[in-house]
Amino acid sequence: MLSFLLLYQDRITATLNVFALQSVMLTLAVAWQAYSQGAPHLLVTALLALVVKGVVIPGAMHRIVRRLEIHREVEQVIGGGPTMLAGLGLVALSFLLVLPIGKSGRALTNPLVREDLAFALAIILLGMLMMITRRNAVTQVVGFMSLENGLVLAATGAKGMPLVVEVSVAFSVLITLFVFGLFVFRIRERFDSVDVGALDRFRGERGEPS
Amino acid sequence: MIEPIYALLLTPLLAVAILAAVSNYRVGAAINMVASGLSCCAGVALLFVERVRGDLLIIDDFNIYLVILTTFVGFTTSIFSASYIGHELETGRLTPVFLRFYHALYQTMMGAMTLALVANNVGLLWVGLELATLSTVVMVGLYRTPAAVEAAWKYFILGSVGIALAFFGTILVYLVAQDVLGQGLAAMRWDALVREAAKFDPQLLSLAFVFLLVGYGTKVGLAPFHAWLPDAHSEGPTPISAVLSGLLLNVGLYALLRFKMVLAANPAALDVGKIMIGLGLISVVFAALMLYRRRDIKRLFAYSSIEHMGIITFAFGIGGPLANFAGLLHMTMHSLTKSAIFFVVGHIAQVKGTQRLDDIRGLSTTHPTLAVGLAIGVFAIAGMPPSGVFMSEFLLISSSFPHAPLLTAILVIGVLLAFGALVLRLQGVLFGTPSGERGAVRATYIPLFIHLAIVIIAGLWLPEPVIKWFRIVAAQLG
Numbered sequence: 001m002l003s004f005l006l007l008y009q010d011r012i013t014a015t016l017n018v019f020a021l022q023s024v025m026l027t028l029a030v031a032w033q034a035y036s037q038g039a040p041h042l043l044v045t046a047l048l049a050l051v052v053k054g055v056v057i058p059g060a061m062h063r064i065v066r067r068l069e070i071h072r073e074v075e076q077v078i079g080g081g082p083t084m085l086a087g088l089g090l091v092a093l094s095f096l097l098v099l100p101i102g103k104s105g106r107a108l109t110n111p112l113v114r115e116d117l118a119f120a121l122a123i124i125l126l127g128m129l130m131m132i133t134r135r136n137a138v139t140q141v142v143g144f145m146s147l148e149n150g151l152v153l154a155a156t157g158a159k160g161m162p163l164v165v166e167v168s169v170a171f172s173v174l175i176t177l178f179v180f181g182l183f184v185f186r187i188r189e190r191f192d193s194v195d196v197g198a199l200d201r202f203r204g205e206r207g208e209p210s
Numbered sequence: 211m212i213e214p215i216y217a218l219l220l221t222p223l224l225a226v227a228i229l230a231a232v233s234n235y236r237v238g239a240a241i242n243m244v245a246s247g248l249s250c251c252a253g254v255a256l257l258f259v260e261r262v263r264g265d266l267l268i269i270d271d272f273n274i275y276l277v278i279l280t281t282f283v284g285f286t287t288s289i290f291s292a293s294y295i296g297h298e299l300e301t302g303r304l305t306p307v308f309l310r311f312y313h314a315l316y317q318t319m320m321g322a323m324t325l326a327l328v329a330n331n332v333g334l335l336w337v338g339l340e341l342a343t344l345s346t347v348v349m350v351g352l353y354r355t356p357a358a359v360e361a362a363w364k365y366f367i368l369g370s371v372g373i374a375l376a377f378f379g380t381i382l383v384y385l386v387a388q389d390v391l392g393q394g395l396a397a398m399r400w401d402a403l404v405r406e407a408a409k410f411d412p413q414l415l416s417l418a419f420v421f422l423l424v425g426y427g428t429k430v431g432l433a434p435f436h437a438w439l440p441d442a443h444s445e446g447p448t449p450i451s452a453v454l455s456g457l458l459l460n461v462g463l464y465a466l467l468r469f470k471m472v473l474a475a476n477p478a479a480l481d482v483g484k485i486m487i488g489l490g491l492i493s494v495v496f497a498a499l500m501l502y503r504r505r506d507i508k509r510l511f512a513y514s515s516i517e518h519m520g521i522i523t524f525a526f527g528i529g530g531p532l533a534n535f536a537g538l539l540h541m542t543m544h545s546l547t548k549s550a551i552f553f554v555v556g557h558i559a560q561v562k563g564t565q566r567l568d569d570i571r572g573l574s575t576t577h578p579t580l581a582v583g584l585a586i587g588v589f590a591i592a593g594m595p596p597s598g599v600f601m602s603e604f605l606l607i608s609s610s611f612p613h614a615p616l617l618t619a620i621l622v623i624g625v626l627l628a629f630g631a632l633v634l635r636l637q638g639v640l641f642g643t644p645s646g647e648r649g650a651v652r653a654t655y656i657p658l659f660i661h662l663a664i665v666i667i668a669g670l671w672l673p674e675p676v677i678k679w680f681r682i683v684a685a686q687l688g
Binding site for chain 2: 097098117120121124128131144147148150151154155
């Protein structure tokens with residue numbers, strides 16, 4: 001579990017490889033959950049995470065990036081330093097928010113579940129931070145995916161949550177890739193750039209029909 | 211005979227399968243209409259059968275009315291859409307291939323929304339809403355103009371972040387419930403959640419609600435999270451604007467209200483009402499001010515939707531039988547009126563060939579029937595008597611004034627500002643020097659005038675059973 005701490009640092013300068021690494025870590029975490037909860041169906045979730053998010057999606061994204069020849073640019077709205085600080089702040093916030101809850105003794109009496117939840121919340125918030133600070137459409141997608149990773153972590157940490165939910169999450173990730181891929185190509189087609197900033201001129205009131 | 215509830219869910223599913231295979235757009239539009247009509251019949255039939263209360267599905271007084279409303283508007287919109295897309299094909303904005311896609315997605319969205327409404331499981335509700343959102347995202351981007359792609363992208367990013375946060379909230383609700391209700395499906399059932407809410411840990415429950423509020427609030431289009439809404443409304447095909455505005459926003463709000471019921475049952479948890487009042491007021495005032503600077507007719511009415519969602523959220527935030535009654539009535543009236551407006555706006559944009567308000571002039575001389583429809587719709591949505599919207603707003607204001615005079619005053623100012631803006635814009639569109647071609651309209655006026663007639667009749671006289679029914683639901687909402 002602690003290895004997630006390393007990822008926080010790496011993720012700020014995220015690349016697709018880090019995302020793949022994160023997914024592998026997620027797999028391990030979920031598998032560990034499956035073992036400790038004695039719930040074999042979680043292994044299915046773990047396997048899904050490994051295959052889909054660890055291999056297929058990063059592979060597909062690499063292809064998209066190569067085909068569009070955009071791997072050089074990692075544009076940021078805010079510089080690396082402040083983003084790091086903001087990320088650390090978010091992690092601290094999520095721990096401060098979640099850890100005291102069990103103290104009242106009525107819910108989440110198991111400290112492990114609590115920590116799991118705190119980690120998940122931290123990953124979700126970091127994913128959002130990444131979406132906000134990157135202007136490139138592809139990195140935004142990666143941010144969203146890692147957000148979804150956090151969700152899976154939280155869902156598996158919740159003991160006995162029905163499988164319905166896990167399947168739906170896996171499903172949604174697939175749709176996500178499908179739709180994102182579609183959009184990335186459409187954006188490419190229209191603007192010759194995957195920079196979301198290029199879309200800005202259409203924001204707000206539509207001026208002249210272009 | 212099959213149970214209506216299964217018919218309700220299976221009809222769209224079957225329709226999707228058939229529509230995906232049908233390449234002729236006329237046949238597709240017809241099937242779309244038939245399927246929506248059947249869903250609507252199934253929705254009404256729910257009234258006459260025993261209430262379902264299972265592990266996955268639930269039918270109670272609250273959602274039965276929303277199911278009927280949703281399927282009804284879905285049905286009328288499909289009629290409108292059939293006449294709308296014919297024109298889009300002629301002008302070449304859409305191709306038959308896309309239409310095949312469009313019809314299948316339309317049914318996907320309708321099915322997903324009804325699934326979300328009848329779900330007795332917080333997870334299933336989430337799946338339904340997510341599916342509905344994804345299908346609308348693709349439809350918004352259907353025209354593939356740069357503006358449409360941007361709108362769809364924005365909607366997609368904001369929508370998925372919202373839905374992800376809502377999912378986290380759902381997990382938290384499950385976590386909080388499993389200590390009391392045990393593991394598995396039992397801890398995700400609405401009826402169980404509401405019944406046992408008093409035993410839940412208040413802190414975690416409040417935390418869960420914050421995530422749910424931000425998540426589903428994004429769907430509703432409440433003010434700080436509304437950025438996707440005007441773009442998505444104005445760039446997508448108009449039938450989609452009608453169902454987005456009239457239905458999807460309602461379903462998002464429905465989810466919020468369900469969770470509000472859970473929190474209301476726990477005295478130590480966050481006071482949800484206050485937050486909802488705040489968000490509602492911000493939405494109303496913000497949207498009312500934004501109305502003045504709009505230049506695109508569909509954006510204008512998209513902001514008006516934000517305003518009305520704000521009013522409804524405010525009503526439920528105030529709470530109590532009267533304000534809840536007003537909120538429910540307003541939800542219904544807004545759905546009917548706003549979709550009617552989008553029907554008429556769709557035709558106007560087609561005959562004038564533009565959505566820019568400045569270029570739509572003198573409608574009363576070129577297309578009198580459309581002009582009359584628009585005028586009635588706008589006056590109804592702005593809350594003029596004798597429309598149903600007037601009645602619900604009046605009820606709301608008179609019921610909330612004794613509790614919170616200051617807040618109500620702000621609400622009234624917002625509503626009046628919006629009224630002024632809408633009338634100002636309407637004047638320009640209806641009168642002035644006629645612009646554009648006088649081309650004949652081939653439009654169906656049936657859905658438009660059915661909606662408007664219901665709204666006006668409801669304003670003058672609400673049938674006794676409906677009143678009784680709304681009362682029961684309002685009392686349930688607390």
